[in-house]
Amino acid sequence: MSATIYTILSVIIVSLISVVAAFPLLIKKKISQKTLLILLSLSVGTLFGSVFIHFLPEAVSHGYTLGLAFYFLLGILVFFVLEKLIHWRHSCKRNKEDLGHNHAYHLAPINLIGDAIHNSLDGMVIAGSYIVSLPLGIAATISVIFHEVPQEIADFGILLYSGMSKMKALFFNFLSAATAILGAIIGLVLAGKTAGFTHFIIPFAAGNFIYIAGSNLVPELHKHCKIKDTILHIIAIICGIAIMVAVVLFGPEHTH
Numbered sequence: 001m002s003a004t005i006y007t008i009l010s011v012i013i014v015s016l017i018s019v020v021a022a023f024p025l026l027i028k029k030k031i032s033q034k035t036l037l038i039l040l041s042l043s044v045g046t047l048f049g050s051v052f053i054h055f056l057p058e059a060v061s062h063g064y065t066l067g068l069a070f071y072f073l074l075g076i077l078v079f080f081v082l083e084k085l086i087h088w089r090h091s092c093k094r095n096k097e098d099l100g101h102n103h104a105y106h107l108a109p110i111n112l113i114g115d116a117i118h119n120s121l122d123g124m125v126i127a128g129s130y131i132v133s134l135p136l137g138i139a140a141t142i143s144v145i146f147h148e149v150p151q152e153i154a155d156f157g158i159l160l161y162s163g164m165s166k167m168k169a170l171f172f173n174f175l176s177a178a179t180a181i182l183g184a185i186i187g188l189v190l191a192g193k194t195a196g197f198t199h200f201i202i203p204f205a206a207g208n209f210i211y212i213a214g215s216n217l218v219p220e221l222h223k224h225c226k227i228k229d230t231i232l233h234i235i236a237i238i239c240g241i242a243i244m245v246a247v248v249l250f251g252p253e254h255t256h
Contacts, residue, residue: 003130003137004188010130010141011123011180014148018177021152022170034232037224039157040217041233043111045240047213050118053244055206059199068203075207083110083216108162112172114212115155116179117205122148123183124190124201131188152177158217 059068122144130137152173159169221233 002134003127006134006137007127007130007184007188008181010126010137011184014122014126014141014144014180015119015174015177017145017148018152018156018173019170021148022156022173033161034229036157036161037221037229038232038236039153040161040220041236042153042240043155043158044213044217044221045237045242046244047209047217047240048237049241049244051206051209051213053241053248055202055209059203059206062199068199071200071203072207072210075204076211077207078204079110079114079208079211080215082113108159108164108172110212110216111155111158111162112176114208115173115176117208119148119177119180120183120186121201121205123180123185124187126180127184127187148177161220 059072126137126140126144130140155176156169156173159173160166164172224230224233
C-alpha cells in the first residue's frame, strides 16, 4: 500500500510541474514569435535527446531485433496516420470558419498526444520503481522532474505557437501532464507481471517523439531562414540535447 501512496503523490507532483514551469511565461503580457521559436527549438533538442539518450539505450539493452524495429516504425506510422486525420478534419472546417495560425494548427494536438504518451510512460516508470524499493522510486521521481521541467516549458511554448491563449495552453498542458497519474495506475497493475508491455511501449514512444520532432517541429523552424534566427535555433536545439545529457551525467539514474 505504501508503494501505491508514494507513487500517486509523486506523479501528482510531476503533473503540477507543467503549471510551475509555465509560470514565467504567464506573467508576460505578450510573448514574441522569436521566443516561441526558441522554445520550439528547445523542444526539438529535448525530444531528440530523450529518444537517443534515454529511450533507445533502454529499448536496445536486450538486443536489437526485428520486433523492436517494428515497434519503432509503428510509433512513427501511427502518428503519421493521426496527423493525416487532423489535416483532413482541418480541411473540412477551413471553408466554414477562420481558425487563425493555420500554419501551425496541427502542432497542438500532435504535441499533446505525444506528451501524454511520454508522461504516461513516466508514470509507469515511477510506479515500477516504487514497487522495487522506496529509494529507487524517489530517484526515478527526481529524474523525471529534471527532464520534465525543460520539456513542459517547451511544450507550453508549442501550444502558444499553435494559436492557443495562455490559460487554454496551461489547462491543456496540465491535462496532458496529468496522464502520468493514469500511467502510474497502469504501471502499478502491470509492474512485475507483464514485462512485454514495456518492451513495446518504450520503442513505440521513441517512434512518436522522432516523428513529432522531425516531421512537425523542424519544418516549422525551416520557415524562418534568417541567419540570426537560425543560429539561435541551433543553439536552443543544442541546449535541449545538453539538458538530456546532463540528466544522465549529473541526475539520478532514470530507470525504465
